[in-house]
Amino acid sequence: MNRAFNRKKDKSWMHTPEALAKHYIAYNAKFLGNTEVEAPKGTEVVKDAVRKLKFQRHIKKSEGQKIPKVELQISIYGVKILDPKTKDVQHNCQLHRISFCADDKTDKRIFTFICKDSESNKHLCYVFDSEKCAEEITLTIGQAFDLAYKKFLESGGKDVETRKQIGGLQKRIQELETENSELKKQLQDLEEQLMIAHVPPAGSICMKPQSTDIFDMVPFSPVTPLVPTPASNGCPPPPPTTLPPDIRKDLFGSEPFDPFTCGAADFPPDIQSKLDEMQRQRWRGSKWD
Numbered sequence: 001m002n003r004a005f006n007r008k009k010d011k012s013w014m015h016t017p018e019a020l021a022k023h024y025i026a027y028n029a030k031f032l033g034n035t036e037v038e039a040p041k042g043t044e045v046v047k048d049a050v051r052k053l054k055f056q057r058h059i060k061k062s063e064g065q066k067i068p069k070v071e072l073q074i075s076i077y078g079v080k081i082l083d084p085k086t087k088d089v090q091h092n093c094q095l096h097r098i099s100f101c102a103d104d105k106t107d108k109r110i111f112t113f114i115c116k117d118s119e120s121n122k123h124l125c126y127v128f129d130s131e132k133c134a135e136e137i138t139l140t141i142g143q144a145f146d147l148a149y150k151k152f153l154e155s156g157g158k159d160v161e162t163r164k165q166i167g168g169l170q171k172r173i174q175e176l177e178t179e180n181s182e183l184k185k186q187l188q189d190l191e192e193q194l195m196i197a198h199v200p201p202a203g204s205i206c207m208k209p210q211s212t213d214i215f216d217m218v219p220f221s222p223v224t225p226l227v228p229t230p231a232s233n234g235c236p237p238p239p240p241t242t243l244p245p246d247i248r249k250d251l252f253g254s255e256p257f258d259p260f261t262c263g264a265a266d267f268p269p270d271i272q273s274k275l276d277e278m279q280r281q282r283w284r285g286s287k288w289d
Helices: 017-021 043-062 134-155 158-198 269-288
Strands: 025-036 069-075 078-082 089-094 098-103 110-116 123-129
Touching: 017 069, 017 134, 025 043, 025 134, 043 098, 043 110, 043 123, 069 134, 089 110, 098 134, 110 134, 123 134
Parallel strands: none
Antiparallel strands: 025 069, 025 123, 069 078, 078 089, 098 110, 110 123
């Protein structure tokens, strides 16, 4: 096997720098899988991983399982492994985490690279099968390393740290989006439960509260009896109750005073003469009316 980054000085790269810096180079291959390795680099380390994954694939092939096809997108930022049909990202191996890359000189179809997992911090060896492009893919990854290293020197090391921070922020954003979706679902469930709890059962009658004044008291009317008003349930109101005879009395229990109905001996002569005059004027007015 041969390390991709230890190329000969007189060998030119296959792609333009802009293709890997601003875009990516895509390849199709079969993905044998990945397995944990003890060391971040080494030819023997990669050979053991290839033998292990080939044996596992041989067993799965005997069971009728086919080797899945993937699309590799190589750039100065890393190697993405995608589903060729849905374009879903299965693995995103950042370039600064890849420590070793090689193609098998005894088997022209096999190429591998070792990448440190961002979550478990374990070194995983990824193994691929490409009938015609194994060496080319390895050289493309080596060119991406060369360009990324030059960019690192030009930026004084700030570019790598910036990418690390961006990667951490993107991961945090995904976690917050997932948490937000779960909270929205819980809130929707609670709202549905509250709506069910406030719905009255079928056939029930909504009782309308009796209107009150600002002192939370039932308004008093001297014309109508002080009886509770029945709830409106579609039935006609009860007939009015006959007023008691003493409703004509005032607040002190006395009959209302009418000076024209009093007797002559009830007032002094001067007042009585005035009342008689008023009575005559009243009688004349009613006569002419």
